[in-house]
């Protein structure tokens with residue numbers, strides 16, 4: 278078998294910050310934590326309100342925000358719980374200020390009520406969920422990836438799409454946070470940054486563009502000052518969000534609404550609202566693709582992972598290629614809407630994620646041409662090692678299955 | 691349509707779907723009178739509601755900006771909104787369930803922070819839009835659809851709760867006390883801080899029917915009135931008494947919450963400028 282060198286492998290990152298980095302030559306190089314990058318990304322994106330409740334491993338975001346926001350004319354609010362935190366963010370955003378909250382699984386669960394309220398009323402805001410292993414309180418200092426589906430369905434009732442992004446490095450956390458704010462403004466919807474304990478706690482090289490450098494790629498807050506407040510039945514993007522306090526007479530409620538925002542109990546209105554909430558995202562999926570790939574053009578077996586776990590998985594893919602395997606790599610950065618197109622190749626997939634129940638793997642099974650060739654390597658509370666993933670890739674390439682490995686679950690029912 | 695309704699409300703949204711004889715519309719009319727007597731305009735006031743009869747039957751009736759939060763969360767939303775739009779008056783019109791059950795923590799902490807809003811808690815002593823179950827303000831022993839043998843829990847007085855938490859204006863009134871209610875709402879709106887106005891009114895459909903045995907509006911209002919006086923029409927003493935009126939008035943005695951944050955920001959920025967920071 279011919280040795281495939283790294284130079285011959287197509288590597289690609291598709292994300293707006295590839296271009297942003299080129300446009301920001303001036304700045305500072307720091308050694309900082311993921312939580313710091315998430316905070317600075319939000320500030321750079323124009324976030325001026327943080328309202329939340331501390332929880333490991335997102336607490337440092339709250340602390341950084343409490344220091345940084347007053348310096349830039351913003352407001353830090355420590356609320357009585359996460360329900361209050363996200364509702365206050367929604368209120369602040371409705372009043373015209375960009376807002377963010379940050380939490381971990383136990384708090385994310387408490388936000389579903391506010392998430393739905395913001396989503397149905399098309400209120401932009403950003404929520405960070407730094408996942409730790411669960412269920413429930415789990416282990417506070419150990420990473421998990423248990424909220425892949427919770428983030429998709431971060432409120433009840435159905436009839437909506439959500440936008441969820443996941444970074445895998447400190448630097449990426451910075452750019453991706455700006456991106457999350459931009460998307461929330463353009464799509465008039467809450468955006469979840471689904472990160473994990475490793476990315477939020479780890480310290481890495483971080484480039485911050487100069488504060489006085491004009492970040493012209495930041496989408497500014499605009500105000501919708503006219504009816505229709507809810508462009509029902511349409512899927513247009515870049516409709517400015519509604520604002521309360523400017524005397525427009527806007528009405529914002531929890532119920533299915535008319536274009537004025539009045540409660541209504543009619544099928545037509547329900548349909549028109551659903552059409553918009555679903556299709557403003559589905560019809561613009563091309564603007565939501567962010568991902569990294571390696572070697573998809575010739576791969577026999579493709580490893581799939583996101584967040585911090587994608588880092589060791591990527592190294593393993595490169596190592597497997599060095600050993601002569603035609604291995605490929607997919608790291609979805611946009612988790613939702615799910616990027617089916619990344620799994621078009623008819624080959625084996627090895628899905629690595631930090632849970633034993635199997636979440637991401639189910640979507641890959643749905644999207645891939647041959648479900649039988651999708652394999653699961655679930656791990657809990659700890660990143661996959663390079664050796665484990667190489668063994669998994671070798672096993673699949675040679676015998677069509679993942680070999681037995683300690684602490685790795687392969688069954689998906 | 692009366693003159694106040696024509697001036698302040700949305701013609702398309704009134705009359706509401708509230709039951710005939712319900713006190714919700716009457717109380718709203720009194721609130722409008724207070725707003726009018728203070729010379730406030732539609733654009734000066736943001737109207738926030740919760741969920742339940744009180745929330746849903748008033749949401750979007752106000753001619754200015756409106757928001758209807760999920761059950762219990764109107765104050766949480768208002769906390770963020772007030773930061774962004776500090777110059778507006780906020781009328782947070784909610785039920786006893788919203789304010790004193792599911793949303794109690796927000797109520798207590800908004801009072802503690804002295805958030806600049808007026809909470810009008812329209813208390814019909816139960817969860818009426820879900821068909822009349824007891825709430826934390828249902829008088830102990832009374833029969834509702836979920837206390838068929840009489841409510842066994844003690845009730846509490848939300849005025850005591852917010853006063854203990856630090857509210858700067860606290861008052862109690864009822865749907866039988868027009869002039870007092872208007873006066874109280876006016877005073878509440880003049881406090882640049884947390885004002886709590888507790889207004890009891892009868893739900894004829896549920897509380898009236900099951901706890902009091904009648905859907906007759908006048909009889910139910912009379913029952914409320916008797917309890918403000920401690921004396922029944924026949925001269926006997928009522929089973930308990932509600933003391934109404936202004937219960938605590940420390941209006942404008944301490945800074946409003948969002949002003950504290952703005953002042954802190956100004957101080958931080960001035961110190962940074964002085965220190966030469968960018």
Ligand SMILES: Cc1ncc(C[n+]2csc(CCOP(=O)(O)OP(=O)(O)O)c2C)c(N)n1
Nearest residue numbers: 742743744761785786787788816817818819
């Ligand atoms: C989270 C949540 N729980 C329960 C309900 C159902 N629910 C709607 S209104 C209501 C009670 C309302 O009581 P109150 O606030 O006193 O208003 P009222 O109808 O009595 O005016 C309940 C339990 C809901 N809408 N949301």
Ligand code: SF4
Nearest residue numbers: 708709712743893894
């Ligand atoms: S159920 Fe009771 S509170 Fe609700 S509208 Fe009817 S009378 Fe009023």
Ligand SMILES: [Mg+2]
Nearest residue numbers: 785786814816
């Ligand atoms: Mg009630």
